[in-house]
Amino acid sequence: MRIAATYLAACRYCLMALVALAAALPAAPARAAGIAPGLLDPLAGDDTQAKLQVISQLGRTAGDPMALSVLEALGRGELYHVAAQRFLLKDKDGALRDAADGAAAELPAQAEPIMLNNRLRRAIQGALAGSRLFSDDVDVRLQAAVRMQQSTGDAAAGLVRKALAGEKSAQVRHALEIALASAELQSPDPAVRRRAAQALGEAKSAAFRPRLAALLAQDASGAYAEPDAGVREAAAAAVRKIDRHLSIIEWAGNLFYGLSLGSVLLLAALGLAITFGLMGVINMAHGELLMIGAYVAYVAQWLFRQYAPAWADWYVVAALPMAFVVTAAVGMVLERSVIRWLYGRPLETLLATWGVSLMLMQAVRSVFGAQNVEVGNPSWMSGGVTVLGGLVLTYNRLAIIVFSIAVVGFVWLLLNHTRLGLFVRAITQNRSMADCVGVPTGRVDMLAFGLGSGIAGLAGVALSQLGNVGPDLGRAYLVDSFMVVVMGGVGQLAGTVIAALGLGGINKVLEPFSGAVLAKITILVLVVLFVQKRPQGLFAPRGRSAE
Amino acid sequence: MKPSVSTMLHQARERRRLFSPAAWVGVLAIAALLACLPWLNLAFPSGHPLHVSSYAVALLGKFMCYALAALALDLVWGYAGILSLGHGLFFALGGYAHGMYLMRAASVGASGQARLPEFMVFLDWKAYPWYWAFTEHFWYAMLLVALVPGVLAFCFGYFAFRSRIKGVYLSIITQALTYAAMLLFFRNETGFGGNNGFTGFRTLLGFDITAPGTRAGLYWATLAALLGALVLARAVTQSKLGRVLAGVRDAENRLRFLGYEPLGFKLFVWTLSALMCGVAGALYVPQVGIINPGEMSPENSIEMVVWVATGGRGTLVGPIIGAGAVNGLKTWFTSVFPEFWLYVLGLIFILTTLFLPQGIVGLLRRLAGRLSWRKA
Numbered sequence: 024m025r026i027a028a029t030y031l032a033a034c035r036y037c038l039m040a041l042v043a044l045a046a047a048l049p050a051a052p053a054r055a056a057g058i059a060p061g062l063l064d065p066l067a068g069d070d071t072q073a074k075l076q077v078i079s080q081l082g083r084t085a086g087d088p089m090a091l092s093v094l095e096a097l098g099r100g101e102l103y104h105v106a107a108q109r110f111l112l113k114d115k116d117g118a119l120r121d122a123a124d125g126a127a128a129e130l131p132a133q134a135e136p137i138m139l140n141n142r143l144r145r146a147i148q149g150a151l152a153g154s155r156l157f158s159d160d161v162d163v164r165l166q167a168a169v170r171m172q173q174s175t176g177d178a179a180a181g182l183v184r185k186a187l188a189g190e191k192s193a194q195v196r197h198a199l200e201i202a203l204a205s206a207e208l209q210s211p212d213p214a215v216r217r218r219a220a221q222a223l224g225e226a227k228s229a230a231f232r233p234r235l236a237a238l239l240a241q242d243a244s245g246a247y248a249e250p251d252a253g254v255r256e257a258a259a260a261a262v263r264k265i266d267r268h269l270s271i272i273e274w275a276g277n278l279f280y281g282l283s284l285g286s287v288l289l290l291a292a293l294g295l296a297i298t299f300g301l302m303g304v305i306n307m308a309h310g311e312l313l314m315i316g317a318y319v320a321y322v323a324q325w326l327f328r329q330y331a332p333a334w335a336d337w338y339v340v341a342a343l344p345m346a347f348v349v350t351a352a353v354g355m356v357l358e359r360s361v362i363r364w365l366y367g368r369p370l371e372t373l374l375a376t377w378g379v380s381l382m383l384m385q386a387v388r389s390v391f392g393a394q395n396v397e398v399g400n401p402s403w404m405s406g407g408v409t410v411l412g413g414l415v416l417t418y419n420r421l422a423i424i425v426f427s428i429a430v431v432g433f434v435w436l437l438l439n440h441t442r443l444g445l446f447v448r449a450i451t452q453n454r455s456m457a458d459c460v461g462v463p464t465g466r467v468d469m470l471a472f473g474l475g476s477g478i479a480g481l482a483g484v485a486l487s488q489l490g491n492v493g494p495d496l497g498r499a500y501l502v503d504s505f506m507v508v509v510m511g512g513v514g515q516l517a518g519t520v521i522a523a524l525g526l527g528g529i530n531k532v533l534e535p536f537s538g539a540v541l542a543k544i545t546i547l548v549l550v551v552l553f554v555q556k557r558p559q560g561l562f563a564p565r566g567r568s569a570e
Numbered sequence: 571m572k573p574s575v576s577t578m579l580h581q582a583r584e585r586r587r588l589f590s591p592a593a594w595v596g597v598l599a600i601a602a603l604l605a606c607l608p609w610l611n612l613a614f615p616s617g618h619p620l621h622v623s624s625y626a627v628a629l630l631g632k633f634m635c636y637a638l639a640a641l642a643l644d645l646v647w648g649y650a651g652i653l654s655l656g657h658g659l660f661f662a663l664g665g666y667a668h669g670m671y672l673m674r675a676a677s678v679g680a681s682g683q684a685r686l687p688e689f690m691v692f693l694d695w696k697a698y699p700w701y702w703a704f705t706e707h708f709w710y711a712m713l714l715v716a717l718v719p720g721v722l723a724f725c726f727g728y729f730a731f732r733s734r735i736k737g738v739y740l741s742i743i744t745q746a747l748t749y750a751a752m753l754l755f756f757r758n759e760t761g762f763g764g765n766n767g768f769t770g771f772r773t774l775l776g777f778d779i780t781a782p783g784t785r786a787g788l789y790w791a792t793l794a795a796l797l798g799a800l801v802l803a804r805a806v807t808q809s810k811l812g813r814v815l816a817g818v819r820d821a822e823n824r825l826r827f828l829g830y831e832p833l834g835f836k837l838f839v840w841t842l843s844a845l846m847c848g849v850a851g852a853l854y855v856p857q858v859g860i861i862n863p864g865e866m867s868p869e870n871s872i873e874m875v876v877w878v879a880t881g882g883r884g885t886l887v888g889p890i891i892g893a894g895a896v897n898g899l900k901t902w903f904t905s906v907f908p909e910f911w912l913y914v915l916g917l918i919f920i921l922t923t924l925f926l927p928q929g930i931v932g933l934l935r936r937l938a939g940r941l942s943w944r945k946a
Contacts, residue, residue, distance in 0.1 A: 554743060
C-alpha cells in the first residue's frame with residue numbers, strides 16, 4: 024500500500040517538474056513505458072472475452088496515467104489500431120499519440136478505430152472508475168468512489184480496499200467505505216455481508232435501497248434471497264433507516280419548496296396588498312406590472328450582453344432598480360390617469376384596471392413578440408447546494424427567499440419609519456380624517472401606488488429568474504396573489520407575509536398527495552372557506568375602521 | 571333638481587308595470603325582426619337580395635347566448651350590487667351539462683351501438699362514471715343544465731352571503747371559484763374531456779346538428795329564451811323584491827337596520843342569475859359545436875362584465891345591447907386587425923368606467939333627456 028502512496032508522490036513530483044520546466048510537450052505522460060508491449064493487441068481482435076480481460080487489466084494497473092488515457096480514448100472510440108503492438112490514441116486535446124509511450128504521432132491511412140459494444144463500454148466505465156480512484160485530483164477521486172458504489176464483486180472490492188488504504192481525504196474515504204460495503208454485499212461470508220448491510224444503512228442513500236430490499240425478497244417457495252437471518256435483519260434495519268432518511272429529505276424538500284413558493288407569492292402580493300390596503304381597490308393590472316418587471320430584467324440582460332459582456336453576470340443587480348423605477352412610473356401614471364377618478368367605486372376600478380392590464384399585455388406583445396423571451400440565470404445563481412445527502416437547494420430559489428426577506432424589511436421600514444409610511448397608514452385607517460388634518464391624500468395615493476407597483480417590478484425580476492418570461496406571466500400569479508391579499512387582510516404587513524407563506528407551504532405539502540392541480544383547487548376552496556370565517560382576512564381591522 | 575313627491579309616487583306606480591306600451595312594442599318588434607332572419611336564410615337562396623347568410627345567423631345566435639348571460643349578470647350586478655367575476659363558470663357548466671347529452675348522442679358506433687367517447691377510451695375507462703348517468707336522456711340533461719349551476723350557486727351564495735362577503739372580496743372569491751373549476755376541468759381524469767372538452771357533436775334529439783333547419787331551431791330557441799329571461803328579469807326587478815334588491819345594492823347596512831335580512835333576497839337573485847347563465851351556456855354549446863375549460867377562464871367572466879358595463883348596468887336592455895355591440899366589434903376587429911383587439915377591449919373597459927358609468931343606455935337616456943329639455 025505504501026508503494027501506491029510513494030507512487031502517487033512520484034507522479035505528483037513529475038508533474039510539478041514538468042510544469043516547472045514549462046516543457047514544450049503539452050501534457051506529456053508522467054511515465055513513459057506504462058503498458059506492456061502487446062497488451063493491447065486483443066483489442067484489435069474479435070474475441071470479446073479477451074477484450075474484456077484487457078480492459079480489466081488496464082483498470083487494475085491502477086493509477087498509470089497512460090493506461091488511463093488509453094481507457095478514456097477507447098471509451099470515446101478514439102483508440103486506433105495501426106499494426107501489431109502499435110496503437111494510436113487521440114487524447115482529450117485531440118492530439119494523436121502512441122499508446123505505448125505517449126510520443127506524438129501521425130495517423131496512418133490504414134488505422135482503424137476500435138469498435139465497442141455496450142458490454143465493453145460498461146466494462147470500460149467500471150475500469151475507468153477503478154483507475155480514477157488513484158487520481159491526483161480529490162474531486163475526480165470522489166466521483167470515482169461514488170461511481171464505484173454501484174459496482175459489485177470481488178475485483179471491485181479489492182480495488183476499493185487498495186484505494187482506501189492510501190486515501191487521506193475524509194470525504195473520499197467515506198465514499199470509498201460505502202463503495203466497499205456495496206461491493207461486499209456479495210461476499211460469501213455472512214459476517215461480512217451483515218457488516219456491509221449495516222454500513223449501507225448508515226449511508227442512507229436511496230440508491231442502495233433496491234439492493235437491500237432484494238435481499239429480503241422471498242421466492243415462490245418462501246425461501247429468502249438471503250439465506251442468513253442475521254444479514255436479513257441487518258438489511259431490514261438498513262432499509263428502514265434509508266426510508267426514514269428519505270422521508271426526512273422529502274419533508275425538508277417540501278418545506279424548502281413551500282418556503283420558496285411562499286416567498287414568490289409574497290413578492291407578487293406585497294405590492295398589491297399596499298395598494299389594496301390604501302385604496303380598497305384591487306389592481307387587476309398588478310400581474311402585468313410583474314410581467315413588465317420581468318421584461319425589464321430581459322432588457323437589462325440584453326443591454327449588459329451588448330455593452331458590458333464582462334459584467335453580464337450582474338445584470339440582475341442592475342435590473343432591480345431599473346424595474347422598480349419603470350414599474351413605479353407606470354403605476355403612478357395609471358393612478359393619476361385612471362384610478363384617481365374612480366375613488367369610492369372599487370368595482371369600477373377593478374374593471375378599469377383590468378382594461379389597463381389588457382392594454383399593457385398587448386403592448387408587450389407588440390414590442391417583444393408573443394413568444395416567451397429567454398432570461399438566463401447569472402452563473403452565481405445557477406446550480407445549488409446539496410444538503411442531507413440528496414436534497415438540492417437551488418441557488419435561485421435561495422436567492423429569492425433572501426430577496427423577499429429583504430423586500431419585506433424594506434417595506435416595513437418604509438411604512439413604519441418614514442413620513443410617507445405614516446401618511447399611508449393614516450389614510451388606510453381613515454381617509455377623510457387624514458385629509459382633514461392635512462395629509463396630502465392625492466400625493467400620498469400616487470406615491471403609495473408607485474411604491475406598490477415598484478415592488479411588483481422587483482417581484483417581476485425575481486420571477487424572471489424562476490420561470491418563463493412571456494406576456495402571460497402576470498396572469499399566472501393574478502389569482503394567487505389575490506388569494507394572499509384576501510387572506511392576509513388589509514393594512515397589516517404581517518397578514519400578507521403569513522398568508523403568503525401559509526399558502527405556499529400548504530400547497531407544497533398537499534402536492535405529493537393530490538397532484539399539483541388538485542392541491543391548487545384545495546387551496547382555493549380552503550381560502551373560500553377561510554373567508555367564510557374571517558371575511559376581513561387574518562388580521563381584520565377592529566373598531567370603527569371595520570365596515 | 572329633486573323630483574317632487576307626486577312625481578315619485580307616479581314613478582313608483584309606473585314601476586309596477588312590466589313595460590310601458592311603447593317598450594312592449596319595441597321589444598316585440600325587435601324580437602320579431604330577429605326571428606325573421608333564419609327564415610330569410612332558409613327561404614331565399616344565396617345571392618338573393620333578401621338572403622341572410624348562415625354565418626350571420628350563426629353569429630347572431632351566438633350573440634344572443636352572450637346577451638342572455640349578460641342579462642343574468644346584470645340581474646346580480648346592476649340590481650343587487652354583486653359583481654360576479656365567475657359567471658363564466660355557470661355558463662360553462664350549463665354548456666357542459668348539455669354537452670354530456672350531445673357527447674353521448676355523438677358516441678355511437680357504426681352499427682348504432684353506444685360506445686364511450688374517445689377521451690374516455692384514451693383513459694382506458696370501461697364505462698361512464700356515475701355522474702354521467704342518465705345523460706343520454708335529453709330531458710335529464712336539460713334538468714342538469716338548470717340544476718348544476720343553480721345548486722352550485724345556491725350553496726356558494728349561501729355561505730358567501732351568510733358571512734357577509736361583499737364588494738371586491740366577493741368578486742375575487744368568485745374569480746377564484748371559476749379559476750379552480752377551470753383547473754379541475756383541465757384534468758383528464760375529471761371525465762369531461764380535459765383540455766379539449768367536448769366537440770364533434772352530431773345529433774340533437776335525432777336532428778343533424780349542422781343542418782340549417784336545426785340551426786334555425788336553436789336560434790329560435792335562443793331568441794325565445796332571451797325574450798323570456800328579459801320578461802322574467804323585468805318582472806323580478808319591478809316587483810317589491812326588486813326594490814329590496816336595489817336597497818341591498820345601495821345601502822345594505824341600512825336595509826338590515828330596517829329589519830330586512832338580505833340573505834334570502836341576494837340568494838334568490840344570485841341563484842336565478844346562475845340558472846339563466848346555465849341556460850345560455852346550454853344554448854351556446856350546440857351552436858358553436860364545442861365546449862372546453864377555456865370558457866371558465868377568469869378572462870371570459872370579466873369580459874361578460876364589460877358587456878354589461880358597456881350596455882349599461884341596471885337596465886336589463888343595456889346588457890343585451892352591450893353584448894351585441896362588444897361582440898360585434900370583437901368579431902370585426904379579430905378578423906381585420908387582430909393585434910389591436912385587446913387595445914380596443916382595454917379601452918372599452920377604461921372609457922366606460924370613466925366616462926359612461928351608465929353605459930350606452932345611460933348615454934341614450936341622457937341624450938333623450940337633453941332633447942326633451944330643448945323641446946320644452
